[in-house]
Amino acid sequence: MLIDVHAHLDQYTENLDTVLGEIKQHQIITVSNSVDLDSYKRNCDIASRSKLVIPVFGVHPINASKVAGNLEQLDQALEASPFLGEIGLDFSFVADAAQEIEQKVVFEYLLESASALDKYVIVHSKHTEADVLKLIEEHGVQKVIMHWFTGSGEVFQKLVARGAFFTVGADIMRSAETRQMAKEIPTDQLLTETDNPLVSLNLPDVLAMPRVLNDVITELALLRNTTEEDIVQTVERNFMAILQSTPSLATFSKKIARDFKNRRGSRFG
Numbered sequence: 001m002l003i004d005v006h007a008h009l010d011q012y013t014e015n016l017d018t019v020l021g022e023i024k025q026h027q028i029i030t031v032s033n034s035v036d037l038d039s040y041k042r043n044c045d046i047a048s049r050s051k052l053v054i055p056v057f058g059v060h061p062i063n064a065s066k067v068a069g070n071l072e073q074l075d076q077a078l079e080a081s082p083f084l085g086e087i088g089l090d091f092s093f094v095a096d097a098a099q100e101i102e103q104k105v106v107f108e109y110l111l112e113s114a115s116a117l118d119k120y121v122i123v124h125s126k127h128t129e130a131d132v133l134k135l136i137e138e139h140g141v142q143k144v145i146m147h148w149f150t151g152s153g154e155v156f157q158k159l160v161a162r163g164a165f166f167t168v169g170a171d172i173m174r175s176a177e178t179r180q181m182a183k184e185i186p187t188d189q190l191l192t193e194t195d196n197p198l199v200s201l202n203l204p205d206v207l208a209m210p211r212v213l214n215d216v217i218t219e220l221a222l223l224r225n226t227t228e229e230d231i232v233q234t235v236e237r238n239f240m241a242i243l244q245s246t247p248s249l250a251t252f253s254k255k256i257a258r259d260f261k262n263r264r265g266s267r268f269g
């Protein structure tokens with residue numbers, strides 16, 4: 001099976017049936033990240049239509065100002081969600097310093113919740129990698145998945161040493177930095193993502209459909225000098241480790257473990 005740890009299925013304005021059809025056809029376990037409470041609700045609705053979709057709650061930094069004044073309104077969703085994503089910092093679009101402070105207040109609240117609830121976080125850190133690392137350290141968050149990481153080698157190495165996972169997406173077909181990092185991620189910390197459908201904004205000629213994950217895997221196999229099958233199995237194993245330390249997904253995890261085994265059996269048997 002394929003694993004997409006970072007998509008935004010709620011943000012498809014059309015074609016959702018086709019998207020869910022592809023997820024089924026290619027057997028892609030899809031973690032559908034949210035950007036606010038409404039987005040989480042839509043992701044939960046979508047997940048009721050596919051056994052392969054895991055909806056998770058987070059507040060994207062772009063929405064921090066909307067919730068900074070009343071953080072308790074997030075508590076119910078934080079409790080319910082198996083991981084917290086998408087969360088993080090991104091100052092590239094803020095108008096003033098007050099919004100940076102609001103982002104930090106919200107991010108720290110989410111990190112504190114993750115720590116208290118012992119949940120994985122899926123982290124956006126565009127151009128804020130050092131700040132993000134500092135806050136992760138300060139809040140003692142151990143379960144970290146870095147989404148589309150593009151930071152310095154120094155921050156990368158510190159995150160690797162802390163055991164963070166890294167999701168590699170379609171950017172691997174464009175960016176020299178991402179290609180280099182894709183070679184350096186330790187095998188047991190490698191994951192895959194699409195960031196669909198938003199990735200099309202950044203990579204206009206990459207079709208923002210679930211099957212793009214196949215191209216990511218092909219490229220990862222080439223760069224890491226191994227086979228696609230090896231990449232698929234590595235990512236399955238890593239994602240299974242995450243599921244197994246996420247009690248609320250225990251039933252899902254048992255079912256998926258069976259599916260992994262069956263599919264492998266049928267492919268090589």
Ligand SMILES: [Zn+2]
Binds near residue numbers: 006007008033195198
């Ligand atoms: Zn995203």
